[in-house]
Amino acid sequence: MRYTLDELVSETKEIERNEGIFELETPRTLEVNLNGDIWAKAGSMVAYTGDIKFERERLREQGLGTMFKKAFTGEGASLMRASGEGKLYLADSGKRIIILELQNDAIVVNGNDLLAFEPSIQHDIKMMKKVAGMLAGGLFNVRCEGTGLVAITAHYEPLTLAVRPGKPIITDPNATVAWSGNLEPVIQTDVTLRTFIGRGSGDSIQMRFEGTGFVIVQPYEEVYMQMSQG
Structure with a gap:
């Protein structure tokens, strides 16, 4: 589209919504009205105003167990603490x-x-060991628990599927965004899919959810960061 400068500013300018600490400035940009601390995905800051400082999550903040998990999951699990007062804008690869x-x-x-969450939310990084050697970079997830706001991302429009007793949901790990905290997915291998030559996306590796809850998937297979080679 073609704009004059005044039209561009008018069309894309920030809108004050006064909706609290987390606001969707656009479907792909999170505005954080910061007055204290929040946790955010490392590298997700795109702009800020005010007096805000950023600090990488120290390993000792999460303990020795997390240190080993981070060694295997790479930078994708890294968090940063944003502290101060001002407006912080976060985004991640244009995802919703x-x-x-x-x-x-x-x-x-x-x-x-996982894009951001309030400090009132307890978090713990967990790695699915059985899939670590099957997918590029393995598969790690973060359990968020408590009362507060959590911002997550997805490519395109996410779909939430209900998990009911006797009706399990099977998903592609690369397309799985999140699931309810009471569910424990099991990794399974589809032998018939493994017979296809040249399939490197990991379609043969699946996550099986059973019980009562939900799972969120995206119409996109996300490729995870490669594990560092020692």
Whole structure:
């Protein structure tokens, strides 16, 4: 489209919505009205105003177990603490952003799809060991639990599927965004899919969800960061 400069500013300018600490400035940009601390995905800051400082999550903040997990999951699980007062704008590769309000709830998010959360939310990085050698970079997730806001991301329009007793949901790990905290997915291998030659996307590796809850998938197979070679 063609704009004059005044038209461009008018069309794309920030809109004050006064909706709280997390606001969707656009479907793909999260505005954080910061007055204190929040946790965000490392590298997700695109702009800010005010007096805000950024600090990488220290390994000792999460303990020795997390240190080993980070060694295997690479930078995708890295978080940063944003502290101060001002407006902070976050985004991640143009993905759509969903703001969740947890009310003493728990949700497990693919580590690559967690954008930000309030400090009132307890978080723990977990790695699915059985899939570590099957997918590029393995598969790690972050369990978020408590009361507060969590922002997650997805490519295009996400789809939420209900998991019911006796009706399991099977998903592609590369397309799985998040699931309810009470579910424990099981990794399974589809032998028939493994027989296809030249399939490198990991379609033969699947996640099976059973019980009662939900799972969020995206219409996109996300490629994770390669594991470092020692």
